[in-house]
Amino acid sequence: MTTPRAWQRMLSGRRLDLLDPSPVDIEIEDIAHGLAFVARWNGQTMGDHAFSVAEHSMLVEDIFARMVGGDGGPAKWRLAALLHDAAEYVIGDMISPFKTALGLDYKAFEAKLDAAVHIRFALPTDLPKGVRQRIKRADHACAWLEATQIAGFSEAEANKFFGRPRFAGWQDLRLHPLPAAAARAAFLSRFNALFDAAGSAP
Numbered sequence: 001m002t003t004p005r006a007w008q009r010m011l012s013g014r015r016l017d018l019l020d021p022s023p024v025d026i027e028i029e030d031i032a033h034g035l036a037f038v039a040r041w042n043g044q045t046m047g048d049h050a051f052s053v054a055e056h057s058m059l060v061e062d063i064f065a066r067m068v069g070g071d072g073g074p075a076k077w078r079l080a081a082l083l084h085d086a087a088e089y090v091i092g093d094m095i096s097p098f099k100t101a102l103g104l105d106y107k108a109f110e111a112k113l114d115a116a117v118h119i120r121f122a123l124p125t126d127l128p129k130g131v132r133q134r135i136k137r138a139d140h141a142c143a144w145l146e147a148t149q150i151a152g153f154s155e156a157e158a159n160k161f162f163g164r165p166r167f168a169g170w171q172d173l174r175l176h177p178l179p180a181a182a183a184r185a186a187f188l189s190r191f192n193a194l195f196d197a198a199g200s201a202p
Contacts, residue, residue, distance in 0.1 A: 014027055021116040032188045036054040038089070040056050049179050050180075058082065060138045082190060
C-alpha cells in the first residue's frame with residue numbers, strides 16, 4: 001500500500017511535511033502568499049475583495065502595539081503578533097465553531113506549525129504569558145471590528161462573542177479589504193520591518 005502524501009509543495013519549491021514541519025522548509029514569502037489568499041469569515045464579508053488573514057494579522061499587530069502604548073513595545077513581540085495566525089497559510093482559516101468540533105488533535109497540529117514558524121524567525125516557541133494574553137486580546141478586538149464592519153454582526157452580537165474593544169483609538173480603525181496581491185505585499189513589508197528591528201535590538 002502506498003503511504004499517503006503528508007507534505008505540501010510551496011511556491012518557493014519547499015516541501016513542508018505537515019505532520020513534522022521543519023523550520024528550514026518555512027519561507028516568509030510562502031506565508032505571505034498563502035495568508036493573502038485565505039479569507040476570514042469563510043469569505044462571508046462585504047466588499048469586492050475578501051478580508052484576508054494577511055490583513056487580519058497586520059491589524060492584530062497594530063492593535064497589539066496600541067495596547068502597549070508608546071512605541072508599541074519590543075519588535076520581537078510585535079513580530080509574534082503579526083505571525084500569530086501564520087499556520088493558516090497551510091491549514092486555512094477555520095472558523096472557531098469548526099475548530100471546537102475538531103477538538104484537540106487540530107490544536108496539536110496547529111501548535112507544531114506555530115512552533116516551526118517561531119523557530120524559523122528566531123522567536124521563542126513558548127511566548128511569555130503576558131505577550132500571549134495581549135495577542136489574544138488584540139485578536140478578539142480585531143474580530144469585533146471585522147464582525148461589525150464587514151461581517152454583518154450587530155454590536156450587541158459582537159460584544160457577546162468577542163468583547164467590545166478596550167484600547168485607546170479603536171474607534172478610528174476602519175477596515176478596507178485589499179486585493180490579494182496588495183495584501184501580500186503589505187504583509188511582507190511589515191514583516192521585513194519588524195524582523196529587521198527585532199534583529200537589531202540589544
